[in-house]
Amino acid sequence: MRQFTGLTAYCLFILLLLQAPDLRAHHNTFSSPYGITGSFNGDSQAYWVYFTDKDKADFDPLVYFSPKALKRRLQLGLSPDDPDHYPLKPEYLEAVSLLSDTTGVALRWFNSVWVRASADQISQISSLPFVKDIQPAGGWMLTASAMIPPDHNAAMTDKRLRLTAKQKDELQAQLKAMQGQRFAEKGLDGQGIRIAVFDAGFPGVDTHPAFMHMHQEGRIVATRDFFRNSDNVYRGNQHGTMVLAMIGGKLDGVAMGLATAAEYILARTETWHEPMVEEQYWLAAVEWADRMGADIINSSLGYFHHRYFPEQMDGQTSLVARAAVKAARKGILVVNAAGNEGESRYWATVITPADADSVLTVGAVSLPSLLRTGYSSSGPTADGRLKPNVTAVGNVLTANRRAFAQARGTSFSAPLVSGFAACVWQKNRSWNNIQLLRSIERSASLYPYFDYAHGFGVPQAGYFLEGGPHIIPPSFDLIRQDDELIMRIRQSVSPSSETDTGERYAFYHIRSAKGSIRQYFVVRVEQPDVIRLSLNQIQAGDTLYFHYNGFTASYIP
């Protein structure tokens, strides 16, 4: 009898338990940036519903696009009458809305809408004649960000915001690694370039002196909080504040980023701790940024193990990667952080959308070595492509919501490169985004050498100011002795750049016949014969590549 009672109680508990993960979803309401609302049913899941068609009705490019966006499209020879931008058919949205618990973001580029629906509901939706496909999407999670109070710390003391000489040196060193001061000397500061920044919030950007020049000159031209469906982005996580400072902040006359005269559009697409729902906001924001005329998108965000596996980092699996590629096709340079998973036991590779082909993926290096930091995610992508493309300093001094902070992460490397790209584009306005991306790669410190930790190295301003590549004298010799190959440094080599600190590193990798790197190494140079390699174990078709002090050479055994 006792067992029977216990079992009955247990079964009741199990029934309750099976409902539990969804119980908290009950009675939650959701409002999308597109004004569609709904409520949650307990047993529902999230999906993307794709439609078969849409038409041009109600689409007027002159109304839809900002003047700046139209100008960019004309400059790049893109038609403003692009079917990608046609709105979704309202009758389709309405029909799906009636059959689901909730509808969320509607994506014009993908002709799809985010829904939350039960298995029965999704079965009904799939039978609609205009539904082309249904894919599972990220779930819903309420986040702690709703509890973050707005920042009322408008009165900032001068003491906290005065840079010491050491801090000024630190800020300058961050930019000097890219020869950023040379852009400033030539008056290149990103003027005329519009940069969209996607992040988790920008508290303090409306009050902090590091951003006052942007406000005073009216260069924050649009803001959007996709999470709260409002225009107030000056709240939430200060990560965005710190990132924006690295693109174009300025304090005490010292530039924190290189694009101090660029225009900005700020999108809050993330909440407190990067839960699963935010991917849809990133997707909505990229369409919005295109519409608002963004030339560059800086995304110090990415998605990884919450919903993906490393083998899915192929630039085609995630919707954000595909959206980033679409943005690139529309002429936008998408700059994305490589990710901070370099020390992760299970991930290590780049995150998405940094895995997308036409995204400029930025890894982190440390000063003064300019070698990869441990945390910086490495390539290649799951399909063997080179990532990251370039690197920049990742351990930085930056502005936060109230004063300054030391911060580290590829999140801060990406904006440094975004500011760099704005200056290059300002100088070469006729280039398209892919030309810009490739030229930034060519300018980098290791080019044409690359590896999966550093990409092509740290972009160098001098490349764009000195009329392109110049002949670099050999800095080493490759000497074969029996079955060994010796890389011997020439003694006469002088420091390679203004950032040279005396520490030298030689790079080499073994590349297969297919062009992918099998192994790569960095060795500290402490004597002339830096590397001795046994050629016996080099596979047929392999090529060895060596780099030192700006000079690259290959060797085919």
Added chain:
Amino acid sequence: MNRHIINTPGLVHHSGSLRWPGIFILCAGLVLFSGLIRAQTVVIAENVEQQSEKSRYGMGRLHYRHLYMGFGFAAGSPLQSGAELVNRRSPMLEYGMRYRLQYASFLALGADLGLRRQSWFIRQQAGKRIPDSLAYDKEKLVFVALQGAVYQRIHFGARGDHIGRFADLGVFSQWFFHQRHVTHENTGNQSVRIRRSGLDYAENLSYGLFARIGYQNLALKLQYRLSEAFVSSFDLPEPSPWHISLEIGFHPM
């Protein structure tokens, strides 16, 4: 992997014995020129082919194991009167290793193996019958067990290489290798504490069912004991079969 030879000037090995002045000169030379003869330092060495092998082990993959720890209390009312416990003073601590086999995208089988220590703080009141009717100031039964469990896991929602949200249903079994009855009594200005081990009235084995819900490294577990706590010939009432606990999983990143 290729042989990566670091060019390190080697010490010369002499066939004959070195005299003291020779050793001194050699040591002095080593100290003076140590900056010149140090080995090259490989700062980064990556084998991409090894990294690109698809893993079968991980939080969202076929195999996964991790350590866990749980802390909880007895819960509910006794099945028969005379076995009332003070639940909030009847803690349980367990720790061990958990293995999980993910055989479908949202289904997994798992097994736990660990140690468990639980106390039953016996309420001293009229009609008390476990383990006897004698009253003390404080009285408890302590059980230390080796515990095993198998469970079926259901995952909720889309996820990648991640634990995510889950619910487990399973069975457990415990073997008590140490049982103790502890009483505490104040007699005037003297405090008497008595411990008795080898309790012949307590069962050595226990089994039951459990259910667990969790997200990432946190889980709430409810456990129900199906077996009798005491040997039936002693005719002792059954305390509450319920235990509720919070578990923390340790997931190396």
